[in-house]
Structure formats: C-alpha cells, structure tokens
Amino acid sequence: MGEQPPVLCLRFRRIGGELPDSAEYEGLIALLGAFTPVVEAAPPDAALADVSGALRYFGQDVTGLASVIRVRALALHGVDCAIGAAANPMLARMAARQAAPGTTFVVPVDGAAAFLGARPAAALDGVGAATARTLCGYGLDSVGRIAAAPLATLQRITGVRTGRDLWERANGIDRTRVVPNAAARSIAAERSFPRDELDPEQHRRALLSLTEELGTRLRTEGQVCRALAVTVRYAARSGYATLTRSRTLREPTAHSVELAGLAYRIQDSLGLQRARVRGIALRAEGLYEAERAAHQLTFDPVDERARRIEEVADRLRARFGPDVVKPGRLAA
Structure with a gap:
C-alpha cells in the first residue's frame, strides 16, 4: 500500500444537504x-480522526477505510461524508474542503507541495x-510563493510569530495533533430557516439568538471562549454550499x-448579504474555565450596566426557563 496519510477530516451532511442535528452528530x-x-x-x-492504527488493524488503505466509514454513516445515521486524508490536521482540513460529498480527497504523504503550491x-x-x-x-x-519566500521576509511583513506560522503552513508543516475527546473545547448551535431566507435582518436575528444561547450556556457552565466560527449554508447554482469563517x-x-x-x-466578512440563506451555525471555540480568564477593566458605564443586566437575566432564566428573558430584537 505504501505510506498512507494517517489523518482524516470528515465533514458531515444529511442526504438533503442539511447539517446533522446534535444527536446525529454525537452518533457520528x-x-x-x-x-x-x-x-x-x-x-x-x-471531526478529525487519527487512523494510523486503524489502517493496520483493518488492513485497508486510507481510501478503503474512508469508504467503510462513509457507508456506516449513511446506513446508521442517514448522513453523508466528504472526507479529506493527509499527513496532518491542517492538510486534512484543506483536503476535506476540496472533497465533494460522498468522495475522499487524498493528499499523498509526499504530495503536500504539489497540493498547496x-x-x-x-x-x-x-x-x-x-x-x-x-x-x-x-x-x-499563492501558497507556493509564500513557501518559497525567505522566512525573514515573511516575519518582516507580518510579524515574527505570524511569519513563522505562515512559512510552516505554506510548506505543509502542522505541529498540532488530533486531540482525543476534545468535544468540550467547543460548543455549537444552529438555526435553520423553513425556506431560503433573503432578508438580512432575519439573518441578523438568527445570529443574535445563537449568541444569546451560547453565551448563556457558557456562563452557566463557568466557561469562556477564545474564538467564534460562523457557518452559513446558502443556495448556490449546484444546490447548497457552505462557508465557514472564524475569528x-x-x-x-x-x-x-x-x-x-x-x-x-x-x-459581514463573508460577503453573503444577498445570499439565499437556509441555515446559520455558530461555534464557540477554545473553551476554558472562566475563573482563569483575565478581563480588561474599563470605566465604560454602558459595558458594566450590560454585564449586570446579563447576570440578572441569567438568574431569571435559571429559575423560570430559557425564554423568560430575551433581547427586544428577538421578542417580536
């Protein structure tokens, strides 16, 4: 079989193209x-999976193992997979973005430069x-030009740390590993529209509802997050497409x-103001205990007042239910 890429990145979609619900996702x-x-x-x-041991155990190459996983996901959960396979998580995620639903896109272990260039x-x-x-x-x-640029040049343009990260990624180097049982590092929520929604105000309302839900959940669990990722599913010429961006x-x-x-x-950065949106998902990433987080103190009375109101609202929700207090924009 030769050396096989050990990391899979799987992107899940229901047969109709919708995101799996939380129960389906846990099953997957x-x-x-x-x-x-x-x-x-x-x-x-x-999801990411390190299958280096599974390849040996099942006696499959990476394409064959991916096919077995896909068949079981379809049979048990009605969910299809677009799968990327590569030598590290970064390349596997990029490969998964290239894979069409129901297919596996493989970046050979020695093929990072050709894939990225x-x-x-x-x-x-x-x-x-x-x-x-x-x-x-x-x-x-292009990634190839970034890879060929001297490291010192990249660091002068973007900063020392960012420049080194750019150079390594452009050369296919990813020092991260697949971390088992990492679900707690992020939480997510989703809103789906009954039909393709053109109204930007409805898109905004969905996002506001999602941030209220995740914010309440984080505070209840005593956690904070370092980053957010927004995923928008929208109508395209060939059906539905998704776009994800995090900050x-x-x-x-x-x-x-x-x-x-x-x-x-x-x-706003997605540039989908005129898109026919079918669903929006929000993911809070990089979770850890709130008591370990540092908060920059301010003398802004508006900010302090908002935080005090939020504390009171959380107590009311805990006592009377999650819908007892909500922003006025969501009350209509």
Whole structure:
C-alpha cells in the first residue's frame, strides 16, 4: 500500500444537504470511535480522526477505510461524508474542503507541495482577508510563493510569530495533533430557516439568538471562549454550499454582547448579504474555565450596566426557563 496519510477530516451532511442535528452528530463521533480512539470533535459538522492504527488493524488503505466509514454513516445515521486524508490536521482540513460529498480527497504523504503550491494565500488556515491582502501586496498571492519566500521576509511583513506560522503552513508543516475527546473545547448551535431566507435582518436575528444561547450556556457552565466560527449554508447554482469563517475575540469571554459583535463582523466578512440563506451555525471555540480568564477593566458605564443586566437575566432564566428573558430584537 505504501505510506498512507494517517489523518482524516470528515465533514458531515444529511442526504438533503442539511447539517446533522446534535444527536446525529454525537452518533457520528461514536461511530468514528469504533475505528480509532483518537477522534477530535469539531462541531457542528466536522471531526478529525487519527487512523494510523486503524489502517493496520483493518488492513485497508486510507481510501478503503474512508469508504467503510462513509457507508456506516449513511446506513446508521442517514448522513453523508466528504472526507479529506493527509499527513496532518491542517492538510486534512484543506483536503476535506476540496472533497465533494460522498468522495475522499487524498493528499499523498509526499504530495503536500504539489497540493498547496497553486492555491491562493487565503486558502491557508489562519490567513484572513486582511493578511491575504497584505501578502498579495508583496506579490505573495499563492501558497507556493509564500513557501518559497525567505522566512525573514515573511516575519518582516507580518510579524515574527505570524511569519513563522505562515512559512510552516505554506510548506505543509502542522505541529498540532488530533486531540482525543476534545468535544468540550467547543460548543455549537444552529438555526435553520423553513425556506431560503433573503432578508438580512432575519439573518441578523438568527445570529443574535445563537449568541444569546451560547453565551448563556457558557456562563452557566463557568466557561469562556477564545474564538467564534460562523457557518452559513446558502443556495448556490449546484444546490447548497457552505462557508465557514472564524475569528479570535479580543479577550476570552462569555459576554453575549461581545459574542454578538464578533459574530456580526464575521458574517459581514463573508460577503453573503444577498445570499439565499437556509441555515446559520455558530461555534464557540477554545473553551476554558472562566475563573482563569483575565478581563480588561474599563470605566465604560454602558459595558458594566450590560454585564449586570446579563447576570440578572441569567438568574431569571435559571429559575423560570430559557425564554423568560430575551433581547427586544428577538421578542417580536
């Protein structure tokens, strides 16, 4: 078989193209656990799995093992998988974005340079629109050109740490590993529209509802998050497409106002103002205990008042139910 890529990234969709619900997602994670104990959940619709041991145990190559997983997911949960296989999590995630539903896209262990070379700079993990514009201004508009650039040049353009991260990723180097039982590092929620929704105000309301839900849940569980990821499912020429983008918060928080503000900025950056949206999902990432988080003190009375109101609202929700207090924008 030769050396096989040991990491799979799976993106789940129901047969109709919708995201799996929470029960289906948990079932899919359990299904992966039957093949390998090294499974990292990335809700609401993805997971990473280190299958190096499973390849030897089942005597399959990576394409064959991916096919077995896909058949079981379809048979047991009615969910299809687009699967990327590569030598590390970063490349596997990029490969999964290239895979069509029901297919497996494999990046050979020695094929990272060929896979990455012609891709635009923005295709790299961690490269947002602003960084991509900066790189393009210096002629570094493809991953191959970034990989060929001297490390010192990248560090001068983007900073020491960012420059090194860019150079490593462009050369297919990812020092992260698949972390088993990592579901608690993120939580997610989703809103689906009964039909394709064109009204941007309805999109905004859905995001606000999601941030209220996740914010309340984080505070109840005594956690904060470091980043948010917004996933939008919208109508395209060939059916439905999804677009996901994440950003880091200025400080770890569970404050709903801060979460909503960042979620709105992420949504605006997607450029889908005229899209026919069918569903929006929000994921809070990088969770850890709130008591370990540092909060930048301010003298802003509006911020302090909002936090006090939030505390009172949380107590009311805990006593009378989650819908007893909600923002006025959601009351209609």
